[in-house]
Amino acid sequence: MIPFLDLKKINLKYEEAIVEGVKKVLHSGWYVLGEEVRKFEQAFAEYCETKYAIGVANGLDALELIIKAYDIGPGDEVIVPSNTYIASILSVSANGAKPVLVEPDLRTYNIDPHKIEESISPRTKAIMVVHLYGQACNMNPIYEIAKKHNLKIIEDCAQAHGAVYHDIKVGNLGDAAAFSFYPGKNLGALGDAGAITTNDDELYKTIIALRNYGSHRKYENMYKGYNSRLDELQAPILQAKLEQLDSENNTRRDIALYYLNHITNPHIILPFVEYQETSHVWHVFVIRTTNRQDFVDYMGENGVQTMIHYPIAPHKQQAYKEWNGESYELSEKIHSEVVSLPISPVMEMKDVQRVVEVVNEYKPT
Numbered sequence: 001m002i003p004f005l006d007l008k009k010i011n012l013k014y015e016e017a018i019v020e021g022v023k024k025v026l027h028s029g030w031y032v033l034g035e036e037v038r039k040f041e042q043a044f045a046e047y048c049e050t051k052y053a054i055g056v057a058n059g060l061d062a063l064e065l066i067i068k069a070y071d072i073g074p075g076d077e078v079i080v081p082s083n084t085y086i087a088s089i090l091s092v093s094a095n096g097a098k099p100v101l102v103e104p105d106l107r108t109y110n111i112d113p114h115k116i117e118e119s120i121s122p123r124t125k126a127i128m129v130v131h132l133y134g135q136a137c138n139m140n141p142i143y144e145i146a147k148k149h150n151l152k153i154i155e156d157c158a159q160a161h162g163a164v165y166h167d168i169k170v171g172n173l174g175d176a177a178a179f180s181f182y183p184g185k186n187l188g189a190l191g192d193a194g195a196i197t198t199n200d201d202e203l204y205k206t207i208i209a210l211r212n213y214g215s216h217r218k219y220e221n222m223y224k225g226y227n228s229r230l231d232e233l234q235a236p237i238l239q240a241k242l243e244q245l246d247s248e249n250n251t252r253r254d255i256a257l258y259y260l261n262h263i264t265n266p267h268i269i270l271p272f273v274e275y276q277e278t279s280h281v282w283h284v285f286v287i288r289t290t291n292r293q294d295f296v297d298y299m300g301e302n303g304v305q306t307m308i309h310y311p312i313a314p315h316k317q318q319a320y321k322e323w324n325g326e327s328y329e330l331s332e333k334i335h336s337e338v339v340s341l342p343i344s345p346v347m348e349m350k351d352v353q354r355v356v357e358v359v360n361e362y363k364p365t
Protein backbone atom coordinates (compact mmCIF):
# COMPACT_ATOMS: atom_id res chain seq x y z
CA MET A 1 0.00 0.00 0.00
CA ILE A 2 1.30 3.48 -0.85
CA PRO A 3 0.58 5.34 2.39
CA PHE A 4 -1.17 8.70 2.34
CA LEU A 5 1.45 10.17 4.67
CA ASP A 6 4.40 8.45 6.42
CA LEU A 7 4.92 10.66 9.49
CA LYS A 8 7.43 8.32 11.07
CA LYS A 9 9.67 8.48 8.01
CA ILE A 10 9.35 12.28 7.90
CA ASN A 11 10.44 12.63 11.55
CA LEU A 12 13.16 9.97 11.60
CA LYS A 13 15.17 12.18 9.23
CA TYR A 14 15.53 14.52 12.22
CA GLU A 15 16.29 11.85 14.84
CA GLU A 16 19.67 13.24 15.81
CA ALA A 17 18.49 16.85 16.13
CA ILE A 18 15.41 15.74 18.06
CA VAL A 19 17.39 13.70 20.61
CA GLU A 20 19.90 16.52 20.98
CA GLY A 21 17.12 19.07 21.47
CA VAL A 22 15.40 17.01 24.15
CA LYS A 23 18.71 16.57 25.98
CA LYS A 24 19.37 20.30 25.85
CA VAL A 25 16.00 21.05 27.47
CA LEU A 26 16.49 18.29 30.06
CA HIS A 27 19.87 19.67 31.08
CA SER A 28 18.70 23.30 31.11
CA GLY A 29 16.43 22.62 34.10
CA TRP A 30 13.90 25.13 32.66
CA TYR A 31 10.81 23.51 31.11
CA VAL A 32 8.23 26.19 30.31
CA LEU A 33 8.82 29.33 28.17
CA GLY A 34 12.58 29.01 28.21
CA GLU A 35 15.47 29.70 25.88
CA GLU A 36 14.40 27.17 23.23
CA VAL A 37 10.93 28.69 22.77
CA ARG A 38 12.47 32.17 22.61
CA LYS A 39 14.94 31.04 19.94
CA PHE A 40 12.28 29.32 17.87
CA GLU A 41 9.98 32.35 18.07
CA GLN A 42 12.79 34.51 16.75
CA ALA A 43 13.62 32.07 13.94
CA PHE A 44 9.97 31.69 12.94
CA ALA A 45 9.42 35.47 12.88
CA GLU A 46 12.50 35.79 10.68
CA TYR A 47 11.20 33.06 8.40
CA CYS A 48 7.79 34.74 8.04
CA GLU A 49 9.46 38.18 7.79
CA THR A 50 7.25 39.52 10.59
CA LYS A 51 8.22 41.56 13.64
CA TYR A 52 6.92 38.95 16.09
CA ALA A 53 6.16 35.28 16.45
CA ILE A 54 4.55 33.98 19.65
CA GLY A 55 4.55 30.26 20.43
CA VAL A 56 1.24 28.87 21.67
CA ALA A 57 -0.19 25.44 22.43
CA ASN A 58 -1.88 24.70 19.06
CA GLY A 59 -3.42 26.24 15.95
CA LEU A 60 -6.95 26.56 17.30
CA ASP A 61 -5.65 28.45 20.35
CA ALA A 62 -3.60 30.69 18.05
CA LEU A 63 -6.76 31.76 16.20
CA GLU A 64 -8.80 32.02 19.39
CA LEU A 65 -6.19 34.21 21.13
CA ILE A 66 -5.97 36.61 18.16
CA ILE A 67 -9.75 37.11 18.18
CA LYS A 68 -9.75 37.52 21.95
CA ALA A 69 -6.86 40.01 21.80
CA TYR A 70 -8.77 42.11 19.26
CA ASP A 71 -11.64 42.16 21.75
CA ILE A 72 -14.03 40.50 19.29
CA GLY A 73 -16.83 38.76 21.19
CA PRO A 74 -20.59 38.58 21.78
CA GLY A 75 -22.53 40.80 19.36
CA ASP A 76 -19.66 40.86 16.83
CA GLU A 77 -19.39 39.04 13.52
CA VAL A 78 -16.37 37.57 11.74
CA ILE A 79 -16.35 36.61 8.05
CA VAL A 80 -15.00 33.06 7.61
CA PRO A 81 -14.93 30.76 4.59
CA SER A 82 -17.75 28.20 4.35
CA ASN A 83 -15.17 25.80 2.92
CA THR A 84 -12.57 25.26 5.64
CA TYR A 85 -11.49 22.98 8.43
CA ILE A 86 -13.84 23.35 11.40
CA ALA A 87 -11.16 24.88 13.67
CA SER A 88 -11.24 28.20 11.77
CA ILE A 89 -14.92 28.55 12.65
CA LEU A 90 -14.62 27.15 16.20
CA SER A 91 -12.20 29.95 17.08
CA VAL A 92 -14.89 32.56 16.38
CA SER A 93 -17.63 30.68 18.27
CA ALA A 94 -15.32 30.12 21.24
CA ASN A 95 -15.12 33.90 21.69
CA GLY A 96 -18.92 34.23 21.59
CA ALA A 97 -18.81 36.03 18.23
CA LYS A 98 -20.84 34.97 15.20
CA PRO A 99 -19.08 33.30 12.25
CA VAL A 100 -20.58 34.50 8.95
CA LEU A 101 -19.87 32.03 6.16
CA VAL A 102 -18.74 33.12 2.69
CA GLU A 103 -18.59 30.72 -0.25
CA PRO A 104 -15.34 29.74 -2.02
CA ASP A 105 -13.96 30.20 -5.52
CA LEU A 106 -14.57 26.76 -7.08
CA ARG A 107 -11.19 26.85 -8.85
CA THR A 108 -8.98 27.42 -5.77
CA TYR A 109 -11.37 26.34 -2.95
CA ASN A 110 -10.33 29.50 -1.07
CA ILE A 111 -12.75 32.26 -0.01
CA ASP A 112 -14.19 34.16 -2.99
CA PRO A 113 -13.28 37.83 -2.39
CA HIS A 114 -16.16 38.98 -4.59
CA LYS A 115 -18.70 37.42 -2.23
CA ILE A 116 -17.38 39.00 0.96
CA GLU A 117 -18.89 42.47 0.79
CA GLU A 118 -22.53 41.30 0.63
CA SER A 119 -21.99 39.50 3.97
CA ILE A 120 -20.63 42.52 5.85
CA SER A 121 -22.91 44.11 8.47
CA PRO A 122 -22.39 46.93 11.00
CA ARG A 123 -21.37 44.19 13.46
CA THR A 124 -18.56 42.76 11.28
CA LYS A 125 -15.16 43.18 12.95
CA ALA A 126 -12.79 40.98 10.94
CA ILE A 127 -12.27 38.82 7.87
CA MET A 128 -10.59 35.48 8.44
CA VAL A 129 -8.83 34.10 5.38
CA VAL A 130 -7.75 30.45 5.30
CA HIS A 131 -4.97 29.50 2.88
CA LEU A 132 -6.62 26.14 2.35
CA TYR A 133 -4.72 23.05 1.24
CA GLY A 134 -1.53 25.18 1.16
CA GLN A 135 -2.49 27.83 -1.40
CA ALA A 136 -2.34 31.54 -0.56
CA CYS A 137 -5.66 33.39 -0.89
CA ASN A 138 -6.36 36.17 -3.37
CA MET A 139 -5.59 39.02 -0.96
CA ASN A 140 -5.62 42.24 -3.04
CA PRO A 141 -9.42 42.55 -3.30
CA ILE A 142 -9.68 41.60 0.39
CA TYR A 143 -7.33 44.45 1.38
CA GLU A 144 -9.65 46.91 -0.35
CA ILE A 145 -12.74 45.57 1.42
CA ALA A 146 -11.02 45.52 4.81
CA LYS A 147 -9.83 49.08 4.38
CA LYS A 148 -13.21 50.37 3.22
CA HIS A 149 -15.06 48.77 6.17
CA ASN A 150 -12.27 49.14 8.73
CA LEU A 151 -11.93 45.39 9.38
CA LYS A 152 -9.04 43.33 10.72
CA ILE A 153 -7.63 40.60 8.50
CA ILE A 154 -6.80 37.39 10.36
CA GLU A 155 -4.94 34.65 8.48
CA ASP A 156 -5.36 30.96 9.19
CA CYS A 157 -2.00 29.63 7.95
CA ALA A 158 -2.33 26.17 9.49
CA GLN A 159 -1.94 24.50 6.08
CA ALA A 160 0.34 26.97 4.32
CA HIS A 161 3.70 27.43 6.12
CA GLY A 162 6.02 29.08 3.61
CA ALA A 163 3.50 29.91 0.88
CA VAL A 164 3.90 33.36 -0.72
CA TYR A 165 1.51 35.82 -2.30
CA HIS A 166 3.15 38.36 -4.64
CA ASP A 167 6.47 37.65 -2.91
CA ILE A 168 5.17 38.16 0.65
CA LYS A 169 4.96 35.15 2.94
CA VAL A 170 1.69 34.03 4.47
CA GLY A 171 1.70 35.06 8.11
CA ASN A 172 2.63 38.56 6.95
CA LEU A 173 -0.40 39.24 4.74
CA GLY A 174 -2.87 40.50 7.35
CA ASP A 175 -3.02 42.03 10.84
CA ALA A 176 -2.27 38.74 12.58
CA ALA A 177 -1.84 35.11 11.58
CA ALA A 178 -2.26 31.71 13.20
CA PHE A 179 -0.10 28.66 12.51
CA SER A 180 -0.52 25.06 13.61
CA PHE A 181 2.40 22.68 14.07
CA TYR A 182 0.19 19.61 14.45
CA PRO A 183 2.31 16.61 13.36
CA GLY A 184 0.73 16.27 9.91
CA LYS A 185 1.22 19.91 8.86
CA ASN A 186 4.04 21.05 6.55
CA LEU A 187 5.95 22.12 9.67
CA GLY A 188 4.96 19.59 12.32
CA ALA A 189 5.96 18.98 15.93
CA LEU A 190 5.90 15.64 17.78
CA GLY A 191 2.64 16.66 19.41
CA ASP A 192 0.49 19.77 19.53
CA ALA A 193 2.02 23.21 18.95
CA GLY A 194 1.18 26.50 17.27
CA ALA A 195 2.23 30.12 16.77
CA ILE A 196 0.92 33.60 16.06
CA THR A 197 2.76 36.05 13.81
CA THR A 198 2.12 39.80 13.67
CA ASN A 199 3.73 43.22 13.19
CA ASP A 200 1.32 44.82 15.68
CA ASP A 201 3.12 45.89 18.92
CA GLU A 202 -0.08 46.18 20.98
CA LEU A 203 -1.39 42.82 19.84
CA TYR A 204 1.95 41.21 20.59
CA LYS A 205 1.93 42.49 24.15
CA THR A 206 -1.66 41.39 24.73
CA ILE A 207 -1.07 37.88 23.41
CA ILE A 208 2.14 37.42 25.39
CA ALA A 209 -0.03 37.96 28.48
CA LEU A 210 -3.10 36.05 27.25
CA ARG A 211 -1.14 32.84 26.63
CA ASN A 212 0.20 33.01 30.19
CA TYR A 213 -2.92 33.39 32.41
CA GLY A 214 -3.37 37.02 31.26
CA SER A 215 -0.25 37.96 33.17
CA HIS A 216 2.79 40.07 32.22
CA ARG A 217 4.29 39.84 35.66
CA LYS A 218 4.02 36.76 37.86
CA TYR A 219 0.85 36.74 39.98
CA GLU A 220 -0.44 40.00 38.45
CA ASN A 221 -3.33 39.37 36.05
CA MET A 222 -4.30 42.01 33.56
CA TYR A 223 -6.69 39.81 31.54
CA LYS A 224 -8.75 36.68 32.06
CA GLY A 225 -6.16 34.65 30.20
CA TYR A 226 -5.35 31.11 29.19
CA ASN A 227 -2.58 28.61 29.66
CA SER A 228 -1.57 28.21 26.01
CA ARG A 229 2.20 28.03 25.62
CA LEU A 230 4.39 26.37 23.04
CA ASP A 231 5.99 23.41 24.78
CA GLU A 232 9.69 23.92 25.47
CA LEU A 233 10.47 20.38 24.25
CA GLN A 234 8.79 21.00 20.87
CA ALA A 235 10.76 24.20 20.22
CA PRO A 236 14.17 22.69 19.28
CA ILE A 237 12.39 20.04 17.18
CA LEU A 238 10.49 22.74 15.28
CA GLN A 239 13.69 24.77 14.94
CA ALA A 240 15.51 21.86 13.26
CA LYS A 241 12.58 21.16 10.95
CA LEU A 242 12.13 24.85 10.08
CA GLU A 243 15.60 24.83 8.53
CA GLN A 244 14.39 22.22 6.01
CA LEU A 245 10.90 23.63 5.44
CA ASP A 246 11.63 25.31 2.11
CA SER A 247 13.39 22.25 0.81
CA GLU A 248 10.52 19.98 1.93
CA ASN A 249 7.99 22.34 0.35
CA ASN A 250 10.01 22.17 -2.88
CA THR A 251 9.79 18.38 -2.85
CA ARG A 252 6.03 18.61 -2.37
CA ARG A 253 5.93 21.06 -5.30
CA ASP A 254 7.87 18.66 -7.55
CA ILE A 255 5.40 15.87 -6.77
CA ALA A 256 2.42 18.19 -7.32
CA LEU A 257 3.81 19.32 -10.68
CA TYR A 258 4.33 15.71 -11.70
CA TYR A 259 0.69 14.94 -10.83
CA LEU A 260 -0.53 18.07 -12.65
CA ASN A 261 1.46 17.23 -15.78
CA HIS A 262 0.72 13.50 -15.91
CA ILE A 263 -2.79 12.90 -14.59
CA THR A 264 -4.95 13.01 -17.71
CA ASN A 265 -8.08 11.14 -16.63
CA PRO A 266 -11.14 13.17 -17.77
CA HIS A 267 -13.09 12.02 -14.68
CA ILE A 268 -10.64 13.84 -12.41
CA ILE A 269 -10.60 17.60 -11.79
CA LEU A 270 -7.06 18.71 -10.88
CA PRO A 271 -6.13 21.54 -8.51
CA PHE A 272 -5.67 25.04 -9.92
CA VAL A 273 -2.67 27.22 -9.02
CA GLU A 274 -3.73 30.85 -9.13
CA TYR A 275 -0.41 32.73 -8.84
CA GLN A 276 3.29 31.92 -8.95
CA GLU A 277 4.48 28.37 -8.25
CA THR A 278 5.51 29.29 -4.71
CA SER A 279 2.03 30.50 -3.76
CA HIS A 280 1.13 26.84 -3.14
CA VAL A 281 2.97 24.59 -0.65
CA TRP A 282 0.78 21.54 -1.27
CA HIS A 283 -0.17 20.60 2.28
CA VAL A 284 -2.55 18.26 0.47
CA PHE A 285 -3.09 17.47 -3.21
CA VAL A 286 -6.85 17.63 -3.64
CA ILE A 287 -8.67 16.42 -6.73
CA ARG A 288 -12.41 16.26 -7.37
CA THR A 289 -14.48 13.46 -8.84
CA THR A 290 -18.27 13.08 -8.93
CA ASN A 291 -18.43 9.41 -7.98
CA ARG A 292 -16.17 9.75 -4.95
CA GLN A 293 -16.78 6.56 -2.99
CA ASP A 294 -16.30 4.52 -6.15
CA PHE A 295 -12.95 6.26 -6.78
CA VAL A 296 -11.75 5.89 -3.17
CA ASP A 297 -12.61 2.15 -3.19
CA TYR A 298 -10.86 1.71 -6.53
CA MET A 299 -7.70 3.46 -5.30
CA GLY A 300 -7.63 1.32 -2.14
CA GLU A 301 -8.08 -1.89 -4.13
CA ASN A 302 -5.13 -0.80 -6.26
CA GLY A 303 -2.83 -0.12 -3.34
CA VAL A 304 -3.12 3.66 -2.93
CA GLN A 305 -4.32 5.18 0.33
CA THR A 306 -6.36 8.38 -0.05
CA MET A 307 -7.99 10.76 2.44
CA ILE A 308 -10.86 13.24 2.33
CA HIS A 309 -10.33 16.88 3.35
CA TYR A 310 -13.13 17.17 4.40
CA PRO A 311 -16.19 14.90 4.21
CA ILE A 312 -18.77 17.12 6.01
CA ALA A 313 -19.19 20.87 5.41
CA PRO A 314 -18.96 22.98 8.60
CA HIS A 315 -22.56 24.22 8.28
CA LYS A 316 -23.74 20.58 8.14
CA GLN A 317 -22.01 19.64 11.40
CA GLN A 318 -24.17 18.68 14.39
CA ALA A 319 -22.26 21.19 16.51
CA TYR A 320 -23.66 24.02 14.36
CA LYS A 321 -27.41 23.48 14.52
CA GLU A 322 -27.89 27.22 13.94
CA TRP A 323 -27.05 26.64 10.26
CA ASN A 324 -29.61 23.87 9.96
CA GLY A 325 -31.49 24.29 6.69
CA GLU A 326 -29.09 26.90 5.28
CA SER A 327 -27.35 25.97 2.10
CA TYR A 328 -23.85 26.81 0.90
CA GLU A 329 -23.96 25.02 -2.42
CA LEU A 330 -20.35 25.37 -3.51
CA SER A 331 -19.03 24.24 -0.17
CA GLU A 332 -21.41 21.27 -0.20
CA LYS A 333 -20.34 20.33 -3.72
CA ILE A 334 -16.65 20.50 -2.76
CA HIS A 335 -17.19 18.48 0.42
CA SER A 336 -18.96 15.75 -1.58
CA GLU A 337 -16.35 15.51 -4.38
CA VAL A 338 -12.85 16.07 -2.95
CA VAL A 339 -10.23 13.34 -2.51
CA SER A 340 -6.60 13.86 -1.44
CA LEU A 341 -3.82 11.88 -3.13
CA PRO A 342 -0.60 10.93 -1.31
CA ILE A 343 1.99 13.73 -1.17
CA SER A 344 4.84 14.26 1.28
CA PRO A 345 8.50 15.27 1.40
CA VAL A 346 9.52 11.60 1.81
CA MET A 347 7.41 10.10 -0.97
CA GLU A 348 9.46 8.23 -3.54
CA MET A 349 9.22 9.03 -7.24
CA LYS A 350 8.30 5.47 -8.15
CA ASP A 351 5.29 5.72 -5.85
CA VAL A 352 4.31 9.06 -7.40
CA GLN A 353 4.46 7.43 -10.83
CA ARG A 354 2.41 4.47 -9.61
CA VAL A 355 -0.30 6.81 -8.25
CA VAL A 356 -0.49 8.53 -11.65
CA GLU A 357 -0.82 5.16 -13.40
CA VAL A 358 -3.60 4.00 -11.09
CA VAL A 359 -5.50 7.32 -11.34
CA ASN A 360 -5.24 7.36 -15.13
CA GLU A 361 -6.64 3.83 -15.38
CA TYR A 362 -9.71 4.71 -13.29
CA LYS A 363 -13.11 4.29 -14.98
CA PRO A 364 -16.26 5.02 -12.95
CA THR A 365 -18.35 1.87 -12.50
Ligand SMILES: *Cc1c(COP(=O)(O)O)cnc(C)c1O
Binding pocket: 058, 059, 060, 061, 084, 085, 087, 088, 130, 156, 158, 159, 179, 180, 181, 182, 192, 193, 194
Ligand atom coordinates in the same frame (compact mmCIF):
# COMPACT_ATOMS: atom_id res chain seq x y z
C1 LIG B 1 -4.98 22.07 11.58
C2 LIG B 1 -5.81 23.28 11.35
C3 LIG B 1 -6.19 24.14 12.40
C4 LIG B 1 -6.03 23.78 13.86
O1 LIG B 1 -4.75 23.55 14.26
P1 LIG B 1 -4.49 22.61 15.57
O2 LIG B 1 -3.06 22.82 15.86
O3 LIG B 1 -4.83 21.23 15.19
O4 LIG B 1 -5.38 23.16 16.66
C5 LIG B 1 -6.84 25.31 12.09
N1 LIG B 1 -7.15 25.63 10.83
C6 LIG B 1 -6.83 24.84 9.79
C7 LIG B 1 -7.17 25.27 8.41
C8 LIG B 1 -6.16 23.62 10.02
O5 LIG B 1 -5.86 22.83 8.98
